Amino acid sequence: MTVPAESIFFDLWSASYDRAGLQEATNRPVHDAVLERLGDARPRSVLDLGCGTGQLCERLRALDADSRIVGVDLSDGALLHASGRSGGDDATPGDDVAAGAGAGPRPIEFVRADAQDLPFDDGAFDLVICTQSFHLYADQVGAVAQVHALLAPGGRFMIASVATVTGFGDDAIRRATALAGRPVKAIPKRRLRTLLDDGGFDVEHQGRIPRLGLVPWPVLTDATRRGSRARPAVSSAARGTRPRRR
Template structure:
């Protein structure tokens, strides 16, 4: 991974929340929250909580007796998340998912949305999830499916790459869309100590108000921005405009359907 691959700072959290939250993440957050409705009480840990999109879905969907601890490595993301949700059963804590500050067998479930792809050491993250789970608890996480099955993200990734033919930025395909092999995922989760692992393909459709929203969100609200600015900071707006044009050419200049595909992994302790 590049040093900038997990850099969610500056204006990135705000752009991420505004432009990518409804478009990419909320539909899958609702799916994860629904999968935990059979937890009537106890403690749930969220790792890589980002701006709190899953946290809000959990707080809305689950009963108030469930205590939710939402963690993220990036304090800037947590600051924004905390400003969006005040709930008596939710607490926020900066923490590294690969080295969690919790006792063994502390939680009934661990949930992580589109976060494990950012773990430099995925096995450590999986082992930590196993360690803090109570017997019978589950580790629930999702990852993006192939970039070919997520055409909006693919168009933006290809546009950014074409803008720098001698040194293409590859963040989108390398990190968020670089971990979609179910056999590899199952093998690594089992290697970490989980025996019962289920993987589902989940497809969702959201609606982009226009091509501008995904272009701004992906170019300026993810670490792709750092890759662009490392090459030519003065070209950020130009490349965002190119992404708008490319998306318009593919989907039209007005509102359009954003089709997405992800894998949802459930591993039981």
């Protein structure tokens, strides 16, 4: 697999990503909100899309040691840290990494892959979680289509992503971050709701996650996949495009 140049940033960042102060200020509140929303549900197969160093994967495994937990990321560095955290053997970049061995909790699987090109069978998961990465996807519509295919009918898709309050704010962030070479698409929650609805999901909940920082608070969106196997057509509104003026 060819590694995009921007993934090098996350390879370098992964070395300090697990610092306690950083986790408490940024990721911990998001993971807490996801697990609180999950409640007593115990899905048998879970995909953590953009898993980073595996913090949330570990917490999911602690809830049910027999569930299949799969973490996907594009960063070799993050996956190496994730495998080490979970007690796995040294990871081979680009390959699937099974963390842990022998008796005890079911091993966490770590896989290097792109969110728009996921190497799993259709209907393989009951729950897909995406925290802190959806706003970085260049093709958010394509990512939603991928998740729709991977979820069994009735499966859940939980997204916790940076989201602006208005479309104007989203446009401003895109322009500013594009100058650094990596546009951030912090779409407002109503636009995300439209994207998911057009992508074959029913949105059950949306709410802000309070945390420290100057960027807009993340929005937690909990959606359920509809029963049809067909991938629905996606409107221009969901794609974030505007109709042409005549």
